[in-house]
Amino acid sequence: MKIAIFEDNQKFRESLEFLIVTSGDMELCGSFEDTNRLLQRIEALMPDVVLMDIHLPGKNGIDAVKEIKEHFPAINVCMQTVFEDDDKIFASLCNGASGYILKNTAPEKVLQAIREVAEGGSFFTPSVARRVLNNFQQQPHPGEFTQLTDREREILKFLVEGMSYKIIADKTFISYETVHSHIKKIYEKLHVNSKSEAVAKAIKRRLV
Amino acid sequence: MKIAIFEDNQKFRESLEFLIVTSGDMELCGSFEDTNRLLQRIEALMPDVVLMDIHLPGKNGIDAVKEIKEHFPAINVCMQTVFEDDDKIFASLCNGASGYILKNTAPEKVLQAIREVAEGGSFFTPSVARRVLNNFQQQPHPGEFTQLTDREREILKFLVEGMSYKIIADKTFISYETVHSHIKKIYEKLHVNSKSEAVAKAIKRRLV
DNA sequence: CCGGATATCCCCTGAATTGGTGATTGTTTC
DNA sequence: GAAACAATCACCAATTCAGGGGATATCCGG
Numbered sequence: 001m002k003i004a005i006f007e008d009n010q011k012f013r014e015s016l017e018f019l020i021v022t023s024g025d026m027e028l029c030g031s032f033e034d035t036n037r038l039l040q041r042i043e044a045l046m047p048d049v050v051l052m053d054i055h056l057p058g059k060n061g062i063d064a065v066k067e068i069k070e071h072f073p074a075i076n077v078c079m080q081t082v083f084e085d086d087d088k089i090f091a092s093l094c095n096g097a098s099g100y101i102l103k104n105t106a107p108e109k110v111l112q113a114i115r116e117v118a119e120g121g122s123f124f125t126p127s128v129a130r131r132v133l134n135n136f137q138q139q140p141h142p143g144e145f146t147q148l149t150d151r152e153r154e155i156l157k158f159l160v161e162g163m164s165y166k167i168i169a170d171k172t173f174i175s176y177e178t179v180h181s182h183i184k185k186i187y188e189k190l191h192v193n194s195k196s197e198a199v200a201k202a203i204k205r206r207l208v
Numbered sequence: 209m210k211i212a213i214f215e216d217n218q219k220f221r222e223s224l225e226f227l228i229v230t231s232g233d234m235e236l237c238g239s240f241e242d243t244n245r246l247l248q249r250i251e252a253l254m255p256d257v258v259l260m261d262i263h264l265p266g267k268n269g270i271d272a273v274k275e276i277k278e279h280f281p282a283i284n285v286c287m288q289t290v291f292e293d294d295d296k297i298f299a300s301l302c303n304g305a306s307g308y309i310l311k312n313t314a315p316e317k318v319l320q321a322i323r324e325v326a327e328g329g330s331f332f333t334p335s336v337a338r339r340v341l342n343n344f345q346q347q348p349h350p351g352e353f354t355q356l357t358d359r360e361r362e363i364l365k366f367l368v369e370g371m372s373y374k375i376i377a378d379k380t381f382i383s384y385e386t387v388h389s390h391i392k393k394i395y396e397k398l399h400v401n402s403k404s405e406a407v408a409k410a411i412k413r414r415l416v
Numbered sequence: 417c418c419g420g421a422t423a424t425c426c427c428c429t430g431a432a433t434t435g436g437t438g439a440t441t442g443t444t445t446c
Numbered sequence: 447g448a449a450a451c452a453a454t455c456a457c458c459a460a461t462t463c464a465g466g467g468g469a470t471a472t473c474c475g476g
Contacts, residue, residue: 010428093341094344098341120330120338121333124330126327126331129332130329136340164431175454177454179454180433184435189436196367196368196403197369199408203408203411204411206302210441357422373463379439382425383426385426388463391464392466402464
């Protein structure tokens with residue numbers, strides 16, 4: 001299992017190197033302090049897993065992940081950083097990172113994360129996992145959808161699919177005016193006043 | 209740290225019980241094979257963490273999580289099951305579960321998961337973490353948005369926020385007709401023909 | 417310097433949406 | 447049994463959208 005490291009802090013990089021070489025089952029195939037010639041380096045080394053810091057000279061780690069995954073989708077990248085803000089976490093994950101661990105993670109956990117990531121799994125530091133999770137559970141307005149009736153929810157779904165009043169009327173075998181009534185009610189309950197707002201709210205609050 | 213178990217398989221339940229009582233830092237405060245009188249039981253025991261199976265007599269574990277979190281938001285629930293399908297995972301997490309581990313998880317990992325969950329973190333089995341992650345990375349049509357110009361993307365964002373042509377014109381200091389032009393172009397590029405469709409596509413493909 | 421892409425603006429027309437104010441029929445709830 | 451709600455339908459007026467024409471101006475690359 002070949003590992004490459006990108007980390008600008010020398011002390012930290014060296015301790016990671018030590019961790020890898022003494023792990024028994026991993027081979028350190030490269031260790032860099034910047035993202036210069038990123039793709040050439042990756043292509044030459046072909047690591048199985050890349051440990052990537054976020055704050056790096058040259059291109060930052062988040063953009064680096066994107067490039068790596070675009071050109072070498074099979075390589076799994078694990079972020080390894082001090083940053084714990086949602087922006088950086090989500091940007092990294094959206095760009096294709098498979099893991100996200102903080103720098104205060106215990107050494108054995110780091111190795112564990114690398115192994116999981118190498119096998120196609122994912123590993124998050126618990127606090128990061130929690131943030132990811134919160135992104136799922138983002139229904140901070142719990143009563144906001146439960147107050148929709150079945151019929152209203154049904155019609156809202158059709159709205160999300162981009163249908164017009166007329167089409168919805170046909171689909172549901174009710175009259176155009178009834179669709180109109182339901183939608184008026186939906187707008188009232190969701191505190192919106194257009195289809196696009198309703199659709200946006202429905203998707204963000206997960207009615208999809 | 210008080211732990212309650214809901215698990216219908218007797219063998220498995222007993223091994224969990226053993227695991228908890230021999231852990232050193234946890235106290236087993238309840239162990240049940242069904243979800244009958246769920247809330248009364250929880251209220252009487254007030255566990256810190258609930259280990260919840262999905263397939264249970266009475267109410268299933270997914271609905272049980274919802275009830276627990278609704279009435280006792282401070283209690284953290286960790287799912288513990290053989291199911292690994294997206295539906296069950298996402299339903300559980302959306303209902304408020306803080307962890308999701310498979311039944312083949314090593315005992316020490318189970319304890320680790322409980323401890324993380326108790327501290328407000330989250331723990332996923334790597335394969336589950338991977339599925340959660342995939343939910344983030346679902347931009348299967350990469351070229352579909354890059355072809356939007358900066359201006360078009362900007363206006364699309366305003367559409368997502370539910371603004372009318374007129375408001376967008378004011379916000380961007382351009383004329384109503386220019387907004388109209390841009391939106392026509394956006395529709396063309398996204399292959400849609402209404403605000404709501406454009407909004408739906410924008411959000412699903414993550415322009416938010 | 418020309419073609420293409422982008423951004424800006426204008427007009428028109430028909431269709432769709434939005435927001436009122438109703439009404440009727442059930443069902444559930446107190 | 448009244449009150450509350452859900453689902454159904456109707457009419458009307460004002461506004462907004464969508465799609466179809468155009469027209470400039472700028473910038474960029476060949």
